[in-house]
Amino acid sequence: MSYLLKRLAFYLLTAWAAVTINFFVPRMIPGDPVQALITKQRGQMTSEAVRSLYVLFGLDKNESLASQYFSYLGQLLRGDLGMSFTFFPSPVSDVISDGLPWTVGLVGITTVIGFLLGTAAGAVVGWRRGTWADSLIPVTTFVSSIPYFWLGLVAIAVLTGPGSFFPASGAYEIGLVPNWDWQFIGSTVQHGLLPGFTILVSSVSGWILSMRNMMVTVSSDDYVTVAHAKGLPERRVMLAYAARNALLPNVSGFALALGFIVGGTLLVEIVFSYPGLGLQLFQAVGAKDYPLLQGIFLVITLSVLLANLLADVAYLALDPRTRREA
Amino acid sequence: MRTNAKALTGVIMLVVFVLLAVIGPWIAPFDPSMRSNALLQPPSSMHWFGTTHLGQDIFSQVLAGTRSVVFVGAVAGVVATVLSVLVGITAGYLSGTASEGLSALSNVFLVIPALPLIIIITSSLPETSNLTIALVIGLTSWAWNARVLRAQTLSLRRRDYVEAARANGESTWRIILFEILPNLYAVIASGFVGTVLFAVISEITLAFIGVSDAGGWNWGTVLYWAQSQQALAQGAWWWFVPAGLAIALLGTSLSLVNFGIDEYVNPRLRTRFSMRGVRMRVGFTPVLAKETS
Amino acid sequence: TNPGSTGNSAGVLNVGMPNGPQTENNNPFLNSSASSSLGYRRLLFEPLAMVNEVKVTDQPKPWLATKFTWSENFHKLSLTIRDGVTWSDGKPLTAEDVAYTFELLKKNPGLNIEGVPYQDISFSGSEVTVGFPKSQFVNQKKILEQFVVPKHQWSTFSNPSTETLKEPVGSGPYTLKSFTPQTVTLSIRDKYWQELPKVKELRYTSYSDNNAQTNALATGAAEWSFTFIPNYQAAYTSKDPKNHKLWFPPVLGVHGLWFNTKAKPWDDPALRRAANMVVNRDDIFMQGEAGYFYPKVDNITGIPTPAGESFIAPQFKGKLVTVDVEGAKKALTEAGYTFDGTTLKGKDGAPVTITLTVPSGWSDYVTDLEIIKDNFAKIGINATVNLQNADAWTKALDTGDFGAAMHWTNNGLTLYDIYQSIMDGALYKPIGTPGVNGNYGRYENSAATKALDDFANAPDESVRNAALHELQKIFVQDMPVIITSAANGGGQYSTKNWVGWPSEQDQYAPVQPTLENALDIVLKLRPAS
Amino acid sequence: MKDRILEVRGLDVDYGLGPDAVRAVRDVDLTLHRGEVLGLAGESGSGKSTLAYGMTRLLPPPGVVAGGEVIYHLDDGTTVDLLRMRDADLRRLRWAEIAIVFQGAINSLNPVQRISAQLMDVLKAHSAGSTPQSRQDRARELLSLVGIASDRLHSYPHQLSGGMRQRVMIAMALALEPRVVIMDEPTTALDVVVQRQILRTLVGLRERLGFSVVFITHDLSLLAEFSDRIAIMYAGQVVEEAVSADLYRTPLHPYSDGLLRSFPALKGPRRELSGIPGSPPDLRMMPSGCAFHPRCPRALDVCDEQVPVLGQSRDNRSVACWLHPVAVS
Amino acid sequence: MTAEVAPAVSGTISTEIVLEADGLTKHFPISAPFSRTKKAVRAVEGVSLQLRRGHVTALVGESGSGKSTVARLLAQLYPLTSGEIRLHGQNVAVQRGWAHGRKFKAYCRRVQMIFQDPFASLNPVHTIRYHLTRALTIHGNRGDDLEKSLADLLTRVHLTPADRYLDRYPHELSGGQRQRVAIARALAASPEVLLADEPVSMLDVSIRLGVLNLLRDLKERLHLSILYITHDIASARYFADETVVMYAGQVVEGGDSEKVTQKPAHPYTQLLIESAPDPDRPAVEEKDGGSGEPPSLIEPPPGCRFHPRCPFAMDVCRTDVPPRFELGDGHFAACWLYREEAA
């Protein structure tokens, strides 16, 4: 138990540090949201607008960085993430809650599927070492080296277009109102297929490789040989002895991958114009929308931490050796 | 020792890329930025990879772009490796607050998503030369390696030969530098290669979304222009494919080198499981047909 | 059924903008709101008068104000408010609402995005009077275009600047039906002070980027939009040549290469004039602006035509800039420059070079500069294109830390906005001092400043004309900016389901769906036979 | 002569294939009788484990069995060659007839499974009709057989001490009442006290259950005490085989002699210790003739020319040494 | 290299004491930051022993009884929890933090340690030359002619000719050769005390003897005092002058080796000796010896730590820690059975 407590303390500390960095990084950078907005509009907005925007965004007051920091922390504790500049005056929490479900839905699900598929395939490939399965390795190496945004673009070029089943962008059919009916769900799935496939293709190979390596390593452990010696059916040896143990080191990798759902697959969202957090993050960077940036970073940070915490718990469950009696 | 075919292939490919990085801009048939009247032409004997909407030669752009990619990869790799070695080994060898502090630091860096951070920092630096991009990538991507190195150092620290060196009266810094560090070369090398791969992909990603070195070309810039001119929608596949393949090949070569290192570190990965038509199996040792002896 | 392709049988018009997912915010004052970004605020809220930026000489069309009169010196505006207009909640629109709207802008500088200095506002009966501290000749459009909001709703908001207006009440012919981050639907009111439009429902879809928008236009899923398509023939018009149309008329605002007029040797007007002579505006238009986006400007005065045709001083009428390398060389030699082989050397003997800066992601500007760089090479000027990130670039312009850069000017109903952006000495700040808001080139010329001042405050037309001609003369002489392109009031539209769009033949409004004229356009649309 | 149960004939085991193969076991003949304990001794690297795993086909890659036969006598009198069985048949035979206790119990038990699961696994795989309850009962019974309280049944391996883990392995080996148990250095990592406890348990069980044991160790004094017969291996070959007492008292092969002279005795008068000079040969570069001759204090001229074969020598003992030429029968 | 192992000098033990441990105690705290109760592995508790010039002292005991910990404490690789270490009568122990600096170096010069595992105690990335050169350099014994110093060292451990070994890497040497290099490294400091932690347990039977003989040879030639740690009590009989038996972190018996092995006094020593393999004893007839598990060192049994397994356990054993009872000739046992004899 104290192990978990210790982890918890560590997580709190990390969360605080990350929040602090989140606060300072955007403020270190030059440029401000007003200039960014004017620049983005390229003449669509007059140069007079500058003054009114500073007033509007509340940037006309001179507040010290420290007092901003503490009021930010205070806001955070009250669960208030502030107002987005790009979508002024919408609260950041609203903006994020628009994007988050899509990201979690698309990238989250595909990350999990990728992990499961890759791990399963890796287990088989590692187990069947010395057969045709080995020839899969160079292929997966190559595939995993392709930047996924490129893969996505090629997929869009090749597979989408007028009359194609695959939409090139968006999360659901234009004009549908999000709700839980079949038409909407179907449309969501349809829109998720291509980006999901892209993520899958490029993430699956990584899992295959790492699982295979672990499988090879574990297969030559004595207890696997003992399992063979016990005359157990091959499936059982492979699953309960080799794969079960080979899985362990991948758990923390999986946690990290879960955490990087938002940050890591930002490009997929950009390429497929998928209305998730990654796209919002990208736009927020361009618009110098600090509150939104901070909010998204906070979400990412917390989800990484949460994923790690879950991994710790999963590890406790999966590996009895870590369950040290204190 | 049997040469490792995979690693060898990787090294050869890598050498070719490095070579191109050095001489690429010189052997490029055209100035990569030079406009011509051959607008958006498919590959031909004149323009091997075709041309852009401004009539620029894509082959030359890819060739010239190799340098920036390799440079950023190498510099970021070195920076991240040096940092991870400093932080990782120190945190692993020391104990107490210093160690906890350093490992907390690397954990914070692990938790903050690297790519978005890199995007934010680079897109806000006044100047985005290759060097600054490389530095930003390097400074933000050392944490994972540091964690691996710390774990390794923790296990090395209790090794008998480290204790023996201490019992022999060696000073702490000598123990770190001469007893522990050399045993981590493989791990460090693998971390280096991994970071280079990450840096290359990051740089290209950055360039693709419009953050890149002003002066020059890299594969990401080629892709950026292709994308902003909607090359694929116009059917200009040649604008996209070469740069993408170049990235994939460079990535593959790095992964192959890493395989080699992995196999070096973990001998169990090295054993070949299929030789001369005999399949080696765990649990069922193959029996060769009886030879008359 | 595919809702994107619903024909005019259902009376639906599909509008698209490449602006990414939206959050529900209908506040018409805020540029960040979905209603501004997609443009549907124009159909919910109505202006006092409708101004056609494409044909600036046309009189503003009375809308909510049936009559508007400026005092002699443009210090006071008297408005007569139309009777019989009702809000969508049934309440009548009165002069009080109009006065309240102006009060709102006066009290909330954050909402007063145009920075109009409102002073005393009063109303009686259907009359509204607004006073200003100085002449508003150049701001007429901004004031007349002002949309009106209902006092009975807005006076309940504690802070109008942070109001997201979930239930907008307006006087326009439509009301908000539904909002999703991707699509906003407006449906027609049953009562309107004019004849009800034929379009029964408007769907505003926010596509995530230009590519998606282009796709939607190509397939007909979007029938009206404003977006940049690099190769519009291939990607758009060829998909349905009969119906897929685009019209990008120039308005009175320009883009061009701004020189830092304080940087040597470019402080020499002769050098700038010569440089102007070699810039290939056709290449810029065809390659950089995809042959349509920012229309070509080739009058020597930098005035976009035909929009500004009538303002051009007689001596410059029809004086077009065409690439003239020999002429430029000759002019340079006469001005004391020398050629060392192909290299141009300044009066001090140093080679003439220049750095052209541009944000790295702006592909059209980058392309423009690549072309200019090549053009400059023809007269021995070694130019380098320096890509910066947008922030650095903004800062460089703001502090005058650049050689030359592509940038834009303000736009308006007169040439004042263009020339004031470029040459107003009142905006001048020394190099290194930020906060210029125009005159990025640090151009100093008291004659120009005076002419601008005269124009803005002149009591009558003749003084204004004289000032304008003076400004043109100074501009042509000093050439602080090589104007290459005009800002546009354009858009893409499809005639498959709806006809009656503005066009080259019928220039009744700019066709951009986010401008106030969108309401005028929608009212004019008829189902295609 | 007692019943034979397992016969190894001319077994060759290599690591790797082709010319670089390491020939770790060369032409080994060995016979195991019902109910006996056969000790297998020799220096580290002499091929003891390779032999044990090779004959059961459990050698991990790159090991290959290069030739020979391993004949197992089934209860019904028929024989099978383990090296030529189909996988499925071999699986069925394994553990039910021949069980193995590996060197180092820590590594032999799956660290993430409870020992109950690992014990019941084997019961489930080999007795199809059993119920979970019956399996659990049997698992408890097995644990008590080796002296572990049955409340430890649901422990994880790391919760048990080294000695307990080794006993769990022994219990597991005995689960199906096999005819043959092969034990590879089952006690090397343990303390003498624990070692003796375990061996005592084992001897007791053998009396009761009547299985045969192949006991591998490099501790000759241990073998002398516990086994019926001892085979000494050197460089992949069996160089001497004899009844324990005989071998202990009068080793014939100089290597066996050297081995015995390497252990100080705790009891009795102090013995002269001489050890064996030199070090074992590199299996890739075997000396010509007798592999031991470079280290042999009594080497003859013939030793570096001809390989001695293991056979019955004059006094009716098997030894491969030119000092004790094969008795021509 | 057939050297007969001569019987160790028995009789009076009166030579000069070089290194002395007094009440050595080492607790390893178990990190549990949020639990208020501080737990610790009480690995070594109150161990006292003396190392004499030119003598070998064997430290035997079962696995985990704290032998290595004692050695490491003596080498000052761990800080002490309590107790004293006296070198020539002078307390040198460091209580907090790791020992380092000049004083520690001076101590290293006089007290050197050889590790259990020759495969692990040489750094695989360095040559033999590097290892030995460092050892010589640190302690200023480099001499004018490095090559000669190195050759001398290797000759001392019977690795000749020296140049055949100097430029090899550890993995190119056999276990025995490696252990010799480890010894040579220790000798490079010209120490007075060698702490040999199971120097032969990882070595093959046939190589062990050579290393042990070498150590004894060194003891005789250089008058080293050697702490020989092993759990093989038979080798202690042959090699050591004096034997000390540990059980669960405490010394339970000590004295002349021959006495301790032939007439063990403490029930644990008796169990140990009975358990050692004995070829002359038929396997079957067994009297039921001690059973049970070694005690937990986190919560060791009160009183005598052996009492739960002791066949002679008395009430007093369960409550009181037995002191050392002298049995004559320097032989002592910490067991209540000898209370009367002592009295």
Ligand SMILES: Nc1ncnc2c1ncn2[C@@H]1O[C@H](COP(=O)(O)OP(=O)(O)OP(=O)(O)O)[C@@H](O)[C@H]1O
């Ligand atoms: N994977 C391998 N590749 C090459 N040679 C090997 C391999 N595994 C073992 N060997 C060699 O085979 C020989 C026999 O090894 P084996 O493990 O059978 O010896 P052993 O008698 O069991 O030794 P120990 O007492 O140390 O367990 C050794 O010389 C060893 O070096």
Ligand SMILES: Nc1ncnc2c1ncn2[C@@H]1O[C@H](COP(=O)(O)OP(=O)(O)OP(=O)(O)O)[C@@H](O)[C@H]1O
């Ligand atoms: N660093 C440490 N942290 C916690 N416990 C330790 C540490 N080092 C040793 N111990 C514990 O102290 C006890 C004594 O260990 P030590 O290594 O001294 O035993 P040993 O007698 O040398 O055993 P062996 O014969 O197996 O080498 C053991 O229970 C061990 O688990």
Ligand SMILES: [Mg+2]
């Ligand atoms: Mg073995």
Ligand SMILES: [Mg+2]
């Ligand atoms: Mg020890």
